[in-house]
Amino acid sequence: MTYVPKITVPSINRRSFVVGSAVAGAGFALGFALPRELQSAAAATVPGEVDAWVVIRPDETVVVRIARSEMGQGSMTGLAQLVAEELECDWSRVTAEFPTPGENLSRQRVWGSFSTGGSRGIRESQDYVRKGGAAARTMLVQAAATAWNVPAAECTAANSVITHRPSGRTTTYGKVADAAARLSPPAEVALKDPKDWIVAGKSLKRLDTADKILGKPIFGIDLRQPGMLYAAINACPVFGGTLAKFDETKVRTMPGVKHVLRVGDNAVAVVADSWWRANAALKALPVVWNEGDNAKASSKAIAQFLAEGLTADQAFVGNASGDAKASMRGAAKLVEAVYSFPYQIHATMEPMNATALYTPDRCEVWCPTQNGESALVAVAETSGLPIGKCDVHKTLLGGGFGRRGEVDYVRQAVAIAKQVPGTPIKLLWSREEDTTHDAYHPITQCRLQGALDADNNLIGLHMRISGQSIIAGQMPDRLQNGKDPIVFQGLNPGGAEGVFGYNVPNILIDHAMRNPPVPPGFWRGVNGNHNALYLESFMDELAHAAGADPLAFRLKYLKPKHAAVLKAAAEKIGYDTPAPQGHYRGVAAFMANASYVAACAEVSVDGGQVKIHRMVGATNPGHAVNPELIARQVEGTFAYGLSAMLYGECTLSNGRVEQTNFDTYNVIRIAEMPKVDTVVMADGEFWGGVGEPTIGVAAPAVLNAVFAATGKRIRNMPIKNYDWHSA
Amino acid sequence: MIALSINGKPYNVDVEADTPLLWVLRDTIGLTGTKYGCGIAQCGACTVHIDGVATRSCQVPVGTVGAQKITTIEALAPDGKLHPVQQAWLDLDVPQCGYCQSGMMMAVVALLKEKPKPTDADIDAAITNICRCGTYQRVRAAIHAAANNA
Numbered sequence: 103m104t105y106v107p108k109i110t111v112p113s114i115n116r117r118s119f120v121v122g123s124a125v126a127g128a129g130f131a132l133g134f135a136l137p138r139e140l141q142s143a144a145a146a147t148v149p150g151e152v153d154a155w156v157v158i159r160p161d162e163t164v165v166v167r168i169a170r171s172e173m174g175q176g177s178m179t180g181l182a183q184l185v186a187e188e189l190e191c192d193w194s195r196v197t198a199e200f201p202t203p204g205e206n207l208s209r210q211r212v213w214g215s216f217s218t219g220g221s222r223g224i225r226e227s228q229d230y231v232r233k234g235g236a237a238a239r240t241m242l243v244q245a246a247a248t249a250w251n252v253p254a255a256e257c258t259a260a261n262s263v264i265t266h267r268p269s270g271r272t273t274t275y276g277k278v279a280d281a282a283a284r285l286s287p288p289a290e291v292a293l294k295d296p297k298d299w300i301v302a303g304k305s306l307k308r309l310d311t312a313d314k315i316l317g318k319p320i321f322g323i324d325l326r327q328p329g330m331l332y333a334a335i336n337a338c339p340v341f342g343g344t345l346a347k348f349d350e351t352k353v354r355t356m357p358g359v360k361h362v363l364r365v366g367d368n369a370v371a372v373v374a375d376s377w378w379r380a381n382a383a384l385k386a387l388p389v390v391w392n393e394g395d396n397a398k399a400s401s402k403a404i405a406q407f408l409a410e411g412l413t414a415d416q417a418f419v420g421n422a423s424g425d426a427k428a429s430m431r432g433a434a435k436l437v438e439a440v441y442s443f444p445y446q447i448h449a450t451m452e453p454m455n456a457t458a459l460y461t462p463d464r465c466e467v468w469c470p471t472q473n474g475e476s477a478l479v480a481v482a483e484t485s486g487l488p489i490g491k492c493d494v495h496k497t498l499l500g501g502g503f504g505r506r507g508e509v510d511y512v513r514q515a516v517a518i519a520k521q522v523p524g525t526p527i528k529l530l531w532s533r534e535e536d537t538t539h540d541a542y543h544p545i546t547q548c549r550l551q552g553a554l555d556a557d558n559n560l561i562g563l564h565m566r567i568s569g570q571s572i573i574a575g576q577m578p579d580r581l582q583n584g585k586d587p588i589v590f591q592g593l594n595p596g597g598a599e600g601v602f603g604y605n606v607p608n609i610l611i612d613h614a615m616r617n618p619p620v621p622p623g624f625w626r627g628v629n630g631n632h633n634a635l636y637l638e639s640f641m642d643e644l645a646h647a648a649g650a651d652p653l654a655f656r657l658k659y660l661k662p663k664h665a666a667v668l669k670a671a672a673e674k675i676g677y678d679t680p681a682p683q684g685h686y687r688g689v690a691a692f693m694a695n696a697s698y699v700a701a702c703a704e705v706s707v708d709g710g711q712v713k714i715h716r717m718v719g720a721t722n723p724g725h726a727v728n729p730e731l732i733a734r735q736v737e738g739t740f741a742y743g744l745s746a747m748l749y750g751e752c753t754l755s756n757g758r759v760e761q762t763n764f765d766t767y768n769v770i771r772i773a774e775m776p777k778v779d780t781v782v783m784a785d786g787e788f789w790g791g792v793g794e795p796t797i798g799v800a801a802p803a804v805l806n807a808v809f810a811a812t813g814k815r816i817r818n819m820p821i822k823n824y825d826w827h828s829a
Numbered sequence: 830m831i832a833l834s835i836n837g838k839p840y841n842v843d844v845e846a847d848t849p850l851l852w853v854l855r856d857t858i859g860l861t862g863t864k865y866g867c868g869i870a871q872c873g874a875c876t877v878h879i880d881g882v883a884t885r886s887c888q889v890p891v892g893t894v895g896a897q898k899i900t901t902i903e904a905l906a907p908d909g910k911l912h913p914v915q916q917a918w919l920d921l922d923v924p925q926c927g928y929c930q931s932g933m934m935m936a937v938v939a940l941l942k943e944k945p946k947p948t949d950a951d952i953d954a955a956i957t958n959i960c961r962c963g964t965y966q967r968v969r970a971a972i973h974a975a976a977n978n979a
Contacts, residue, residue: 174926317862741963
């Protein structure tokens, strides 16, 4: 017997999560209908499902199915635009729907990957979602042609209307959708030239705004089910430690408390009839931890551990050409500097949460996840049930930033629910739990050496990164003979993802891996954040040593696509004209997530107070599916990167993260947000990401401007720790 | 039982008097538009109006509310007609993830009541809500738009 859960949140139903807009007038619905492999789709189970990506309802609603998660980045809208472009449907009737990973599994992964990270949501699925739209259009047209007994080649489709040109007869998608759904998908479809796009490439409004301004229950934390209980959790505050014991008699009689449960080997949860009561009891619960080997870990010891790596003999080489070390020996001027970047938390505004319902023959989870499929695997593994008896229902995410690619909170929710069969359990982390149990932005230091010849030409660069590997911490099987290839993000000699931008004859970029006992994670921008900061700050140091303008110095060595975005950013900020009185400028350029990016900053510094007045971000993402959504991502990445630069730092004492909430881990607010102008300059030659790459250039552009303003070079993040009275 | 007036309706809730209003709204009554972000009045995601004053509901023991009138995001658009602030938010597509935006809009509604044409400095001083997506620039533009449309 299959258990069918009942959900009371109207917009979260069992099958799928529909984003609609009551306010915007049109009856929005997004649905999906096309398979990644057009032949591989199992038979449609939903009326009007033309293919896996597109469902057309009799009322002409077009439901576009979206496999990737929506965490604010806007991919849901962008992907729908790509499908709609090829579908030739009426955009005002488009709504979006998330298929479940369980459905994906049962249909031979017809929707491809659900993973939403690395700024890959659009660039990695654009090809097959567009084919999904094109195949559905072909089938709809064929269905109309068959009904009219005319050749399909005589029919055209536009705006959800099919026209037989010779006779002028018309019909609509809604009228032929069921017939179309019975046809076989075409073996091949041709895609439009992006130059001919009318829906994609345009700054259309987001599909999800109306729900978000009305306070609709669209996030995981909003989920409510009949009979649902609430769980609060504490995991061992020391990483790697375990739960020894707890004394539930102290809290068992507190109001609303139902259960006190061991969760895995390192956590304890209280289940109650409201989250507040659960958390109140958890705070009162006496707990003893086995703190384990990391009980004495400290930031000071970690800093020393990393510093040793800056000059260690052994290091993994990520980029080498010429003889960098020889160029240092032969330099007319040798420039050297050491930088550092601390641990950061993601701090999604919606803390980690998941709602799980376990019965002996089925387990379902509702959660905000960046990867529905890895969440599904976690549900199956933790519940002990076959994966076919599990499913995950995605909600919208109250921020992701890489944190919600993890599945720790999903495992916990299932582990709790399994101990309370038949009762839906909503697990919610407190902000304190979220801050002290993150998968942290990795910690690194970097020693850079640059060689200038007698004519102040840059002839050599050695960049030694010492520090943590996310791959080693999370997926060590992906190391390459011990080397983590992604630590060289943006510094690679080639490839499509992130190429080092400067033509320098002698280069050595290497990594001394040093992994402290703090779990590292993918943090929006990932390794590009510190790599760009180190490289682009040091390029400024080299320009200064060479007596050159920082922009002109870079342009002398930058490869064409890198140079083009930097020039565009500089032009937009008016680099050739003086900055306002008391304002100073800095620049930075980088490549990450397969896009070329640059930033210019305009700052003033008064008594150690850095005021960032204005920033320009330029990006060449190859293709721009929705330029306004890209501009929002650039603004958002700047806020995220500048927040880290100004304030972001997690420190460790006695094996514990010392920061617990926004009072001890400050973040940027509206008063500090600069005016941001975005230049989107897609050249049509490739597909790049936009959700992350501009983070990396934000901080160095500002730091270089701070140097221009003060002559002070801030090399250790965050700025809040900088001693302005130092030399 | 504690009597409350929320969005013009009377409620009686059976909770401890020290329970924060936030959790009564979310878990007891089911008005989940008001969000939990930090629990220490830092982020503003839980902002509601108490007798018209923007208040961080995570720090308000429900037993202290009494007869004061509570308004949440769910009541900002009675009869389906958007509040000018919501309209500006919709027109400018302000939200990204959207999680902080209920509290952000409630803070802005209160600001505009006090200062119908706020300056940028007024906004900087009054709007201290945290948005991790970085919608701040659009928030500022939407505040000015709402002020001009009101």
